[in-house]
Amino acid sequence: MRPGGTVGYSLVDRRLWFTPSVSLRSNLAYELVLGDWVRGIDGSTPRTFVPSVFVTGNTDEGRPPSPPDPSxxxxxxxxxxxxxxxxxxxxxxxxxxxxxxxxxxxxxxxxxxxxxxxxxxxxxxxxxxxxxxxxxxxxxxxxxxxxxxxxxxxxxxxxxxxxxxxxxxxx
The missing domain is CATH 1.10.760 (Cytochrome Bc1 Complex; Chain D, domain 2)
Incomplete structure (x- = not known):
């Protein structure tokens, strides 16, 4: 399955994040692979792309609520x-x-x-x-x-x- 989604970077937390465009099923292993469109601040591409494998939890509680929007x-x-x-x-x-x-x-x-x-x-x-x-x-x-x-x-x-x-x- 290739659901796609949104990738972003938090300068504050210094972390890359991914939000899938579809709901993921519980108790399944997924592999996240970033493509060659990923660029550093200087425009460079990573030498290698390391897939991230993760397993979803065993409940269907969904995502935690987002923090309130800042005023x-x-x-x-x-x-x-x-x-x-x-x-x-x-x-x-x-x-x-x-x-x-x-x-x-x-x-x-x-x-x-x-x-x-x-x-x-x-x-x-x-x-x-x-x-x-x-x-x-x-x-x-x-x-x-x-x-x-x-x-x-x-x-x-x-x-x-x-x-x-x-x-x-x-x-």
Missing amino acids: FDDDVAPVLERRCGYCHGETRPYAGLALWPVERLDEAAARASVEWIGWRVLAPGSPERSYLLYKVTGAPGLVGERMPPRDPLSRDEAAALERWIALGASR
Whole structure:
């Protein structure tokens, strides 16, 4: 059976994930094989593809519920203001990148990254193509230092930002 599905990568958790397009039956062994369309950040392909074999559980409970979608006002804006606003605020934003107040965020989102050519600071719907997320997670391939430099975002703060970007980064 070749059901297909969605493959993604979490910069926060540093893991590849797969969501099948069909329900899997319990008590069966499945093999997941990624094709040659998988690319690294630099565009390279892996030298070998190692199949992952897994066995589904013995119940039909289904997937666990997804966490609630983050709210811009409750989950994202406070992080941007509190953790980014001092250096990337309106008056004299570091590197010319203002992330706060919220009105400046749209302007920043549309900007191309000066450190990674062809990337945007914030790519709605694509956290893996949003350089802002690389900066706040310290993910491999980062140019410069992790932000904020002295007190990195917590896992929950970064995860809310990642999920908000994945959902389209709407306000």
